[in-house]
Amino acid sequence: xxxxxxxxxxxxxxxxxxxxxxxxxxxxxxxxxxxxxxxxxxxxxxxxxxxxxxxxxxxxxxxxxxxxxxxxxxxxxxxxxxxxxxxxxxxxxxxxxxxxxxxxxxxxxxxxxxxxxxxxxxxxxxxxxxxxxxxxxxxxxxxxxxxxxxxxxxxxxxxxxxxxxxxxxxxxxxxxxxxxxxxxxxxxxxxxxxxxxxxxxxxxxxxxxxxxxxxxxxxxxxxxxxxxxxxxxxxxxxxxxxxxxxxxxxxxxxxxxxxxxxxxxxxxxxxxxxxxxxxxxxxxxxxxxxxxxxxxxxxxxxxxxxxxxxxxxxxxxxxxxxxxxxxxxxxxxxxxxxxxxxxxxxxxxxxxxxxxxxxxxxxxxxxxxxxxxxxxxxxxxxxxxxxxxxxxxxxxxxxxxxxxxxxxxxxxxxxxxxxxxxxxxxxxxx
Numbered sequence: 120x121x122x123x124x125x126x127x128x129x130x131x132x133x134x135x136x137x138x139x140x141x142x143x144x145x146x147x148x149x150x151x152x153x154x155x156x157x158x159x160x161x162x163x164x165x166x167x168x169x170x171x172x173x174x175x176x177x178x179x180x181x182x183x184x185x186x187x188x189x190x191x192x193x194x195x196x197x198x199x200x201x202x203x204x205x206x207x208x209x210x211x212x213x214x215x216x217x218x219x220x221x222x223x224x225x226x227x228x229x230x231x232x233x234x235x236x237x238x239x240x241x242x243x244x245x246x247x248x249x250x251x252x253x254x255x256x257x258x259x260x261x262x263x264x265x266x267x268x269x270x271x272x273x274x275x276x277x278x279x280x281x282x283x284x285x286x287x288x289x290x291x292x293x294x295x296x297x298x299x300x301x302x303x304x305x306x307x308x309x310x311x312x313x314x315x316x317x318x319x320x321x322x323x324x325x326x327x328x329x330x331x332x333x334x335x336x337x338x339x340x341x342x343x344x345x346x347x348x349x350x351x352x353x354x355x356x357x358x359x360x361x362x363x364x365x366x367x368x369x370x371x372x373x374x375x376x377x378x379x380x381x382x383x384x385x386x387x388x389x390x391x392x393x394x395x396x397x398x399x400x401x402x403x404x405x406x407x408x409x410x411x412x413x414x415x416x417x418x419x420x421x422x423x424x425x426x427x428x429x430x431x432x433x434x435x436x437x438x439x440x441x442x443x444x445x446x447x448x449x450x451x452x453x454x455x456x457x458x459x460x461x462x463x464x465x466x467x468x469x470x471x472x473x474x475x476x477x478x479x480x481x482x483x484x485x486x487x488x489x490x491x492x493x494x495x496x497x498x499x500x501x502x503x504x505x506x507x508x509x510x511x512x513x514x515x516x517x518x519x520x521x522x523x524x525x526x527x528x529x530x531x532x533x534x535x536x537x538x539x540x541x542x543x544x545x546x547x548x549x
Contacts (some may be wrong), residue, residue, distance in 0.1 A: 124160075124161075124162060124418045125418040125419055125420050127160060127162060127418075128162045128414040131156050131157055131160075131162070131411075132153065132411055132412075132414065132415055132462075134153075135150065135411060136458065136462075139458055142506075147400045147403050147404050150403075150406075150407025150408050150410075150411060151407050153407070154407045154411050157410060157411060157413075158410070163175075163413050163414050175409065175410070176409040176413075177284070177287050177288075177409055178372070179370050179372040180283050180372070180405060180409075181406060182373075182375065182376050183277065183372040184401065184405065185375070185379070186375025186376040186377070186378060186380075187233070187234060187237075187375050187379070188237075188401075189382065189393060189397065190351075190354075190375070190382050191233050191237045192393065192397065193347075193351055193383060193386045193388065194233070194348075194355070194382075196343065196344065197342060197343055197345075197347050197348040197351060198341040198344075199342070199348060199351075200225075200229075200238075200241040201245050201341035202339075202341040202342050204222070204225070204245030204248075204249060205249070205336045205337075205338035205341055207221035207222055207225055208249040208252075208253075208333050208336070209333060212330060212334070213330035214325065215323035215325055216315075216316060216323060218253075218260070219260055219263050219315060220315075222246055222264055223263050223264060223267040223312060224312075226238055226264045226268045226271065227268065227270060227271030227308050228271065229242075229271075230268045230271035230272040230278050230279075231271055231274040231278035231301075231304075232275070232278070232355070232359065234272065234278060234280070235269060235279055235504045236268075236280070236503045236504045236507055238268055239504045239507050239508045242264055242268075243512065246260050246261060246264060247512070249333060250517075252332040253330070253332070253333055254324075255325075257512065257515075257517040258523065259322040259323075261508060261512050261519065262527055263319065265505055265508040266528065269493070269496045270304060270307055270308050270311055270493070270496070270531075271304065271308060272504070273304050273493065274297070274300050275296050275300070275301070276291070276292070276295075276362070277362070277375075279492050279495070280456075280457045280503065281456050281457060281459075281488065281491040281492060282300075282488060284460045284461050285464055285484065285488050288464040288468055289467075289468065291484065292365070293363055293371060294363055297363065299546075300489070303489065303539055306538065306542070307535045310534070314531070318530065318531075347386060347387075350382075350386075351385075354378055354381055354382045354385070355382075357378070358374060358378035361374045361378075362374060405457075405461075408457070408458055412461050412462055415462070415465075416465055421465045421466055424469075426469070428466065428469075436479050437482075437548040439470060440547070441486070441543075443487045444487070444489055444539060444540055445490065445536060447459070447463065447486075447489075447490025447491045447494055448490040448493055448494035448497065448532055449494065450494070451494025451495060451501055452495075452498050452529070452532055453498060456491045456501060456502050457502075457503060459491060460491045463491075467483060471484065478547055481547060485543060485547070486547075489539040489543065490539075493532055493535040493539060494536070496528045496531045496532045497529055498525045499520075499524040500521075509524060
């Protein structure tokens with residue numbers, strides 16, 4: 120491709136990224152127009168854009184998301200998360216810090232299994248009901264939950280959308296994420312729980328006279344269909360087991376689709392209701408984003424950036440990993456970490472291609488993943504979970520401003536990234 124084509128691809132991508140980051144125009148419309156322009160101007164590899172994982176749409180990512188959306192959509196009908204939210208509130212007996220810790224724990228444990236965006240959609244409404252009953256501001260608890268979801272979601276391949284993109288580009292398995300990401304996520308989450316006492320201590324309110332209103336809630340009534348819940352949990356356990364078993368060699372997207380199909384079958388839900396549970400706009404966004412990135416790959420922009428990066432870092436791979444970790448955290452904090460991960464993944468692939476030592480190569484990918492995931496806590500627009508949670512809070516009468524979220528998010532991002540830096544050095548480069 121010519122230099123003119125490369126500059127045109129960069130221009131289209133940069134303008135689109137600006138509108139995605141600033142949210143001045145709906146991001147789905149932006150990627151559709153941008154990908155259409157790249158196709159119209161011949162910047163993408165023709166029909167290959169629909170079939171090539173490296174220069175086109177990565178259907179494994181799309182179908183993995185689709186299958187998990189169906190699974191979560193069916194589980195949503197059982198009332199499981201309403202039950203857990205009420206249970207946590209009653210066990211805390213209205214004590215602010217104890218309530219926050221329990222809600223964060225539920226969020227962080229569930230996020231690696233069902234993805235952090237969906238968990239926020241399920242947990243936020245319950246949290247608001249509990250806070251209203253206790254006559255306390257919901258914002259601190261909602262912010263803490265969102266931050267916890269981004270930390271917890273980093274633990275697995277399916278917990279955070281950037282991980283899905285990274286896994287498919289790097290050829291990493293579900294078990295790879297459990298072995299390499301879960302340990303540092305557990306450490307960071309435990310420290311984060313302690314940090315929340317410092318961050319939110321001035322926001323804690325306790326009204327003993329309103330505790331009885333929460334204790335009167337009956338969590339058992341939240342379960343709408345006990346038999347369906349048992350079936351769903353069995354199927355979900357089988358899906359997670361299949362993800363983790365090394366002798367099952369099919370792509371995780373196939374497992375997720377099969378699990379979603381079986382869960383839809385046993386749910387008894389009508390097809391339109393099941394289809395309605397799928398976030399189609401998210402899937403279209405991913406597809407359009409992959410086409411945009413394919414324009415950069417096809418015109419040689421990604422290769423040029425990779426060669427430039429290699430010429431700077433040379434053989435000092437710890438410096439490269441440090442730059443990836445902190446650079447991803449900073450950039451991921453100001454731009455949605457999904458398009459950031461999709462853009463950077465082929466560049467990181469170029470950086471790691473010449474590394475002979477698997478441990479060092481892995482360290483580069485994990486530094487990238489940790490930076491992208493933890494950077495999602497940096498600002499109110501850094502991750503989809505942040506945007507969704509803040510939107511739900513605003514509609515429920517508990518508005519969270521950009522800076523109200525960001526003043527906590529930046530602290531948590533700096534803290535978690537520094538801890539991750541030490542982990543990356545000790546595990547992969549010491």
